Amino acid sequence: IGNTSSDFILLGLLGHSRAQQFLFGMVLTIAFTALVGNALMILLIQWDLRLHTPMYFLISQLSLMDAMLVSTTVPKMAADYLTGNKSISPAGCGFQIFFLLTLGGGECFLLSAMSYDRYVAICHPLRYHVLMSHKLCSQLVAGSWLLGGIDGLMQASATLSFPYCHSREIDHFFCEAPSLMRLVCADTTVFEFFMYICCILMLLIPLSLIVASYSLILAAVLRMHSAAARKKAFTTCSSHLAVVGLFYGTLMVIYMRPKSYHSVGHSKVVSVFYTVFTPVLNPLIYSMRNTDVKGAFRNWLGKTHAIKLNHI
Template structure:
């Protein structure tokens, strides 16, 4: 672009064009994003309203839903506006904010999933000591620690990535600002930053994943020693939903951030990024609500209360 260097704005090339097939995909993306927002907000409200769900396990789940709702809100509105208006520019500050929020939420979710695996380990292996080993102060420290570590990583990478001079064309081959794609446009030597960024991403993924694998290894050992078949089924049902969420999130994140540079493709990165920033946040509340009897019970209770209040509302009018 000839005018690319005359402005501080970047150009997001986007994920979809205006062909008939991509218009259909755009509609599907909007439906998925809307479903994700509604599902996660509903999960947060349900946990807040039902006193039976006021436990560390469901508090961590509400934080996961909050992160997922914010993750969708960080990428989809801008992508949709660009697609509908044709204006694909994003300011330097807007790009920095997207990088910060994406890394804050993605990194925070990594550590939050590790905290949730510890919660499941205590619930299955030490149920009688659960109030002590998974106390509210510890739960709040783990939650705040997840947000803090994610925000620290996001702030560091956003500030460093935007500090480079960008003397090449300012076209970002993505539908949102992401640190790895942004630094490719820099005209300075970014090799040290890319190596540090790679190490940070590996640590942000490997440390929580090791904690998760350790927790579920101990859970599996405890389940195999259970004499009751019913107890085994209950333990597996308790943990299977969390394992499904972990598999979806970590699978996409590892594909994006831990592949060698020689195996990277812009098109593959965009598709997988859409998966973990749009599709996975929709699946999380569905997995937890469909496979969790307590959540389904709370939802039925809300419907019963709502139906019982309808005659009273009509009488008042």
């Protein structure tokens, strides 16, 4: 199928190298695992009444964002690889940039809301249901989606408003704003400065809130007399910090590096981490080390098995 002159061409993850087939299979497997894992987390949290708490509501929203993040990039990459048609329309490119930034930005703020939730649970356990009310929880989630959406809309519309050169080949497996900037036939200094400031606000403000929350949590944990309570608090918080470290680290490498340090190959590998690997790790981190989730999963399996036996 031919592409129109206005379409972009996605060169893929490793171009035409021999490793492409192996890497494609690996990424597709991980992406499928991420979709199944996050969908299962959402269903378990909805199904088990014991998981109807602010913490698990926030985790279900994180799973929803992660499932959507994988769905934004991997299906298109898979279709390009299988059909050989690597073209993507400017509208399709705009939608990818919008959803990536909306979900990425939204997840940054959501992770800061989750850190506040853990701070309240550990430092103010008796006032937890007052300080983390259902209304506040809903507002934090809505705010995360809204701020991410505003950032996505601004950057997607601004990126596509530039004139592009004759070569419209994007050396990436999806449309990412920094990759498109390399094809622009105009001065992008002002926009790149604006994008850099935007990224600082979207990344560093939530990250500073996370650092502040966990500093207070650490101080409270060290004051605990019970070794069991300390162990439980450290286990919960280390899970959250693992997610935060991986997600923020990769986003900062992509969106906050000076232009002179941008390497195409390096950027693509780092992009795989925040679009594919992080979404598969989140449900594993929050389920493998969480007794409530494991208990809910066992109950669900037991009830499913009982229903099957009744129908035999």
